[in-house]
Amino acid sequence: MKLYYAPGACSLATHILLREAGLPFDLEKVDIRGKTTEHGEDWMTINPKGYVPALRLDDGDVVTENVVLHGYVADQKPEAKLAPAHGTKARLKQDELAVFISTEIHKGYSPLFNPAITDDARKAAIDRLKGRYTLVEKLLSDGRTYLTGDQFTTVDAYLFTVTNWSNSLKVDLSGFPNVMALQKRIAARPAVQASMVAEGLIKAA
Numbered sequence: 281m282k283l284y285y286a287p288g289a290c291s292l293a294t295h296i297l298l299r300e301a302g303l304p305f306d307l308e309k310v311d312i313r314g315k316t317t318e319h320g321e322d323w324m325t326i327n328p329k330g331y332v333p334a335l336r337l338d339d340g341d342v343v344t345e346n347v348v349l350h351g352y353v354a355d356q357k358p359e360a361k362l363a364p365a366h367g368t369k370a371r372l373k374q375d376e377l378a379v380f381i382s383t384e385i386h387k388g389y390s391p392l393f394n395p396a397i398t399d400d401a402r403k404a405a406i407d408r409l410k411g412r413y414t415l416v417e418k419l420l421s422d423g424r425t426y427l428t429g430d431q432f433t434t435v436d437a438y439l440f441t442v443t444n445w446s447n448s449l450k451v452d453l454s455g456f457p458n459v460m461a462l463q464k465r466i467a468a469r470p471a472v473q474a475s476m477v478a479e480g481l482i483k484a485a
């Protein structure tokens with residue numbers, strides 16, 4: 281498999297999950313503005329959607345969409361327990377969280393990446409995001425270690441990745457102590473550290 285990624289972008293979640301699963305994979309960096317890969321290929325030819333992540337399977341097919349890739353990686357290595365079995369209530373609840381993170385939190389950050397955003401629009405986007413984090417904060421208030429319980433899963437990798445943007449985008453999440461504590465716990469995982477080093481986001485310890 282090959283993961284096409286951009287440093288620190290949402291593709292970091294799939295990257296983390298590939299390492300957590302212990303699956304063999306290659307990485308290829310994509311310039312999502314210039315739409316070229318690090319090997320000089322036209323990104324739009326590889327993925328006409330123009331965005332990352334994209335996963336090239338061993339048969340050559342290219343598949344996209346964060347939540348789908350996370351589930352796929354988890355299903356390749358069930359013993360890594362990154363997602364419960366399909367058809368179970370636990371999987372239903374995890375899928376519900378995954379789509380919530382995708383559509384409400386990940387896409388909630390999107391307007392903040394626009395350098396031309398007005399102050400009013402920025403405030404509205406941040407207020408909306410904080411409303412979503414309020415729900416996550418409440419979910420974590422029973423003292424669980426990770427989003428779905430004691431086990432690190434796909435949704436932890438995804439929430440970690442998008443919440444990491446709050447630093448560079450100056451979104452103050454200090455009012456969400458459980459979310460911040462979760463963020464720290466996930467950051468400390470060896471697979472997360474290794475992924476961030478490989479993407480050039482942090483230096484090797």
Ligand SMILES: N[C@@H](CCC(=O)N[C@@H](CS)C(=O)NCC(=O)O)C(=O)O
Nearest residue numbers: 289290312330331332333345346347
């Ligand atoms: N629907 C896609 C959205 C992926 C997405 O938003 N990717 C961003 C990086 S986090 C991107 O590559 N943006 C560049 C672009 O859209 O041209 C998914 O969930 O995988």
